[in-house]
Amino acid sequence: MQKVIGVVAAALVSVAACGAADAPDAQVTAQGFVTAAATGAAVEACALLAPRARDALGPAGCSPVLPEVPHAPVVSASVWGDEAQARSAADTLFLHEFPDGWRITGAGCHLRNEQVYDCAIGGR
Template structure:
């Protein structure tokens, strides 16, 4: 498991003045990822941030990949702070980053360990 520290994300979201375009773009990326996981996981790898994809090791996105076993459900809420976002569904928490080519998932299959640290099945470094 990898860890993500969520920290003061909700507070930062209130203070950042993020536009609704930022939120909708991040939400669309999270929804695409969840849909790709539901379709078997392979297409979801294209939506991972490079570091998260590299963290899959030799298994990569092939058979037996942790991406294929991720929980999936429609995104219910999203919080954006600057170029970072957290998307939650009933079965998963995703973390995303806004790269020059768009939003990518940096952590998936994340479960809270306490109020600030998440353990993620994919990514999360």
Template structure:
């Protein structure tokens, strides 16, 4: 799911990228009244390939060279809950979209 999101985002396919987001992450992009697609097109995210993956039950963390992505497994499959995340300390991350 993460690589599909990164590929779609990198290609400018914000509709497909928004489709990979969990509802809460999508909502974080539409709070200002715009659409997920229009808001996501203005977000700056690293476009590095997937590096490491760690899974804990229905939660996952994917790391790239310049990003940390958080996911949750819903009944419909894995969705991204936070992207563009950088650690503030050992336990807290700040994310461009959504959050852990």
């Protein structure tokens, strides 16, 4: 029984370590998106969106909604497997890790209640 607990504990530590190691990459992507949105670099900002988030914006694309994304610096990121949440003083962003890197799945998100966010782009 102790061996099983030790193996489970070791697995949990390794998963937590992976999440901690991935957090800077997720945070860099989130900050890149916020910076691109703030400077009006629509091509760069849109390229950082996950395909589903980009497609959900319809034919107008992401340029019209970029002003709705708060331009506060990203101060932290938490990673759980291939999902991440990045926070600024003004909003929350959600990310997913794809084979080519982290992409934004939700931006300009504000907590509606304890479990639901309303997002300007994509969302949870």
